[in-house]
Amino acid sequence: MTPGNMLIAQSGGPSMVINQSLVGAVLAAREAPIIGQIYGARHGIKGIIEENLVDLRAPSRKELELVAATPSSALGSIRRKPTGEDCAAIFRSLRARGVRFFFYIGGNDSAETVHIIYQEAKRARVDLACFHIPKTIDNDLRENDHTPGYGSAARFVASAILGDNLDNRALGGVKIDVIMGRHAGFLTAASALARVCPDDGPHLIYLPERPFSLDRFAADVKRVVARVGRCVVAVSEGIADADGKPIVSAFITETDSHGNAQLSGTGALGDLLARVIKERTGITRVRADTFGYLQRSFPGVVSETDAREARLVGAAAVSAAIEGRHASGSVAIKRKACRAYAVRFEIVPLRAVARHTRHMPTAFINKTGNNVTQAFLDYASPLVGPLPPVGRFVDC
Amino acid sequence: MTPGNMLIAQSGGPSMVINQSLVGAVLAAREAPIIGQIYGARHGIKGIIEENLVDLRAPSRKELELVAATPSSALGSIRRKPTGEDCAAIFRSLRARGVRFFFYIGGNDSAETVHIIYQEAKRARVDLACFHIPKTIDNDLRENDHTPGYGSAARFVASAILGDNLDNRALGGVKIDVIMGRHAGFLTAASALARVCPDDGPHLIYLPERPFSLDRFAADVKRVVARVGRCVVAVSEGIADADGKPIVSAFITETDSHGNAQLSGTGALGDLLARVIKERTGITRVRADTFGYLQRSFPGVVSETDAREARLVGAAAVSAAIEGRHASGSVAIKRKACRAYAVRFEIVPLRAVARHTRHMPTAFINKTGNNVTQAFLDYASPLVGPLPPVGRFVDC
Numbered sequence: 001m002t003p004g005n006m007l008i009a010q011s012g013g014p015s016m017v018i019n020q021s022l023v024g025a026v027l028a029a030r031e032a033p034i035i036g037q038i039y040g041a042r043h044g045i046k047g048i049i050e051e052n053l054v055d056l057r058a059p060s061r062k063e064l065e066l067v068a069a070t071p072s073s074a075l076g077s078i079r080r081k082p083t084g085e086d087c088a089a090i091f092r093s094l095r096a097r098g099v100r101f102f103f104y105i106g107g108n109d110s111a112e113t114v115h116i117i118y119q120e121a122k123r124a125r126v127d128l129a130c131f132h133i134p135k136t137i138d139n140d141l142r143e144n145d146h147t148p149g150y151g152s153a154a155r156f157v158a159s160a161i162l163g164d165n166l167d168n169r170a171l172g173g174v175k176i177d178v179i180m181g182r183h184a185g186f187l188t189a190a191s192a193l194a195r196v197c198p199d200d201g202p203h204l205i206y207l208p209e210r211p212f213s214l215d216r217f218a219a220d221v222k223r224v225v226a227r228v229g230r231c232v233v234a235v236s237e238g239i240a241d242a243d244g245k246p247i248v249s250a251f252i253t254e255t256d257s258h259g260n261a262q263l264s265g266t267g268a269l270g271d272l273l274a275r276v277i278k279e280r281t282g283i284t285r286v287r288a289d290t291f292g293y294l295q296r297s298f299p300g301v302v303s304e305t306d307a308r309e310a311r312l313v314g315a316a317a318v319s320a321a322i323e324g325r326h327a328s329g330s331v332a333i334k335r336k337a338c339r340a341y342a343v344r345f346e347i348v349p350l351r352a353v354a355r356h357t358r359h360m361p362t363a364f365i366n367k368t369g370n371n372v373t374q375a376f377l378d379y380a381s382p383l384v385g386p387l388p389p390v391g392r393f394v395d396c
Numbered sequence: 397m398t399p400g401n402m403l404i405a406q407s408g409g410p411s412m413v414i415n416q417s418l419v420g421a422v423l424a425a426r427e428a429p430i431i432g433q434i435y436g437a438r439h440g441i442k443g444i445i446e447e448n449l450v451d452l453r454a455p456s457r458k459e460l461e462l463v464a465a466t467p468s469s470a471l472g473s474i475r476r477k478p479t480g481e482d483c484a485a486i487f488r489s490l491r492a493r494g495v496r497f498f499f500y501i502g503g504n505d506s507a508e509t510v511h512i513i514y515q516e517a518k519r520a521r522v523d524l525a526c527f528h529i530p531k532t533i534d535n536d537l538r539e540n541d542h543t544p545g546y547g548s549a550a551r552f553v554a555s556a557i558l559g560d561n562l563d564n565r566a567l568g569g570v571k572i573d574v575i576m577g578r579h580a581g582f583l584t585a586a587s588a589l590a591r592v593c594p595d596d597g598p599h600l601i602y603l604p605e606r607p608f609s610l611d612r613f614a615a616d617v618k619r620v621v622a623r624v625g626r627c628v629v630a631v632s633e634g635i636a637d638a639d640g641k642p643i644v645s646a647f648i649t650e651t652d653s654h655g656n657a658q659l660s661g662t663g664a665l666g667d668l669l670a671r672v673i674k675e676r677t678g679i680t681r682v683r684a685d686t687f688g689y690l691q692r693s694f695p696g697v698v699s700e701t702d703a704r705e706a707r708l709v710g711a712a713a714v715s716a717a718i719e720g721r722h723a724s725g726s727v728a729i730k731r732k733a734c735r736a737y738a739v740r741f742e743i744v745p746l747r748a749v750a751r752h753t754r755h756m757p758t759a760f761i762n763k764t765g766n767n768v769t770q771a772f773l774d775y776a777s778p779l780v781g782p783l784p785p786v787g788r789f790v791d792c
Contacts, residue, residue: 014566019787040789043566054789066787072562074789079567163693166468170410170439171475175689266670267663267686274662290663292685293571297559299784300697388695391415391462393436393450393470 201232597628
């Protein structure tokens with residue numbers, strides 16, 4: 001294998017553990033004799049094009065560990081699909097620095113970016129190993145049992161719902177919580193991990209995988225209130241009607257260059273759903289919260305499993321590139337079939353991950369489409385870890 | 397002092413540490429020979445009237461400690477100002493159970509409730525010691541240096557802004573975070589504790605204590621973006637224009653029996669402010685999050701100082717009632733004048749606390765009205781405790 005320099009960058013929405021992957025890759029690269037300089041590009045491919053680079057051999061191990069434990073993308077991020085012109089600029093920049101190993105940490109759009117760069121590099125006869133390091137709180141990458149970032153975001157969601165259920169129990173009424181997830185309901189589904197007693201919320205869970213109807217929603221809430229005296233609802237920002245039209249679409253005006261609509265960073269869906277419940281059920285105390293960006297950036301709420309695996313996928317990408325059996329690929333997390341939770345890492349083709357979205361399997365959603373199954377709880381529980389214990393005066 | 401039974405209840409918005417006060421009072425009462433039965437009423441005065449009571453001598457110490465560490469009001473809560481009829485029903489219920497000591501944990505509306513009950517009891521010649529135990533995440537009780545619940549909610553806000561600032565640093569644009577606080581800006585101000593480096597957000601802080609102008613807001617954001625390249629804004633849900641009219645008032649339809657408008661549980665203000673910035677500045681990436689009820693209920697994000705003091709004010713109320721020097725009162729937290737942070741507790745008259753709202757002192761707000769001062773940071777820092785450390789590749 002020819003020695004060379006390496007460049008790594010981060011792309012797409014940040015997560016609580018995306019810097020673990022960065023540090024995992026950097027530490028593995030520092031131990032590899034084949035790798036010379038280690039460059040970090042600021043704000044993804046923009047940093048490569050604009051030659052806005054960081055020397056990642058400079059920070060001490062202690063400094064790197066502090067970065068690893070810090071939320072959000074330490075190198076900065078971007079949402080940008082590279083054009084042919086971008087690729088030419090990228091190759092000029094990489095060639096000038098003798099970069100032969102390229103790593104990009106992100107979701108399926110970032111995998112697409114790596115795929116485009118790899119294809120263009122082949123065409124332009126640029127010798128460049130291109131690897132995608134998975135990251136997405138949405139947990140929607142194909143080929144993966146789950147993705148780094150999901151466990152910690154799911155831990156935030158489950159913790160928030162645990163507290164919010166207690167708040168709702170104290171003051172009553174209906175509480176609607178809008179949770180991130182454009183096409184995949186994994187994060188919203190994680191709210192179910194908050195349940196301790198049979199009367200605990202979330203009492204209803206709505207996912208983008210099932211058509212959402214305002215009529216059924218209002219009827220569901222009425223039924224829960226009649227039974228429990230209150231209702232906590234976890235709903236994905238991406239819920240859509242039977243024609244696939246997002247419920248919040250009336251409020252959407254903005255899309256990125258990958259064609260994704262902006263669903264987060266607005267309280268519109270929660271307010272709409274609260275208004276519907278007030279109007280159709282006559283219940284007066286109806287509140288909606290949209291958990292928003294805290295889900296991917298709140299410091300300190302980390303799943304230990306997630307942090308550990310995020311570190312390992314970064315290292316696995318560097319190992320694969322050094323080994324040289326693949327010139328490109330994405331690191332995928334596979335769950336072992338053994339009884340206790342365990343994973344292994346596998347290099348899969350970029351095209352298998354790029355662009356595609358993985359959805360919640362049917363076995364994870366109940367028949368009525370307003371709850372998750374035990375199979376989902378069994379799947380998600382080891383990824384999230386144990387939640388804070390709850391004290392109450394009356395037994396379940 | 398005549399022996400007698402005791403009743404305790406919780407009222408108003410829950411907090412992360414309101415159960416610490418409950419458990420502090422119960423444990424103190426269990427050690428007092430003068431106190432017989434210890435009743436907890438469910439959902440405040442409603443539980444007294446409807447005789448929905450819990451025996452608080454029954455739980456083990458371990459069970460009580462688990463409740464103490466659990467967010468939200470374990471006995472349930474209510475927002476209800478007692479009528480003359482309510483008081484008569486309350487006295488019937490208390491007399492039937494030989495209750496001579498009454499404790500109510502809550503904010504200024506709850507203090508008003510205690511005051512009403514105490515006045516009515518005197519008039520009806522009911523022998524009842526009435527004590528208010530302070531709680532409010534808004535930190536707006538008069539006579540108090542600060543209130544139990546504030547430190548933990550402030551810790552949530554500061555942590556959230558710390559993570560959100562890193563998120564904004566990664567992807568750029570303008571981020572607006574709407575924080576709880578109807579008339580007092582203490583909670584929004586706590587966002588300033590998240591700053592580590594000079595370029596860190598929140599870059600702008602808007603409080604209900606200063607008139608809010610959309611024009612000035614847009615100009616402020618433009619100036620910050622020109623300087624830092626991005627902008628994180630912390631804004632109180634209670635911001636109002638020069639006439640005192642809440643900015644969000646166009647969306648408000650609901651008030652409680654104390655006359656308070658519902659400001660939380662809706663994303664309307666954040667969405668309005670984001671729209672204004674998009675329209676007036678031409679910046680495309682503008683997002684708004686409303687932190688909502690997580691601020692008072694998120695499990696595990698607790699200030700140790702806050703938890704300890706919340707426990708102690710509960711015990712202090714019971715001590716004062718047993719001692720018998722006052723027949724009624726509210727426990728107030730006073731900060732000692734010594735260099736290191738220390739507090740003492742004092743019994744103050746109910747009428748000094750009831751209904752009134754304490755605001756941010758002028759010394760805590762900068763002249764322009766869009767930031768806090770060092771004096772505020774010195775005030776709030778020991779209440780919140782140290783935040784998670786932040787790693788970055790470039791020094792401040």
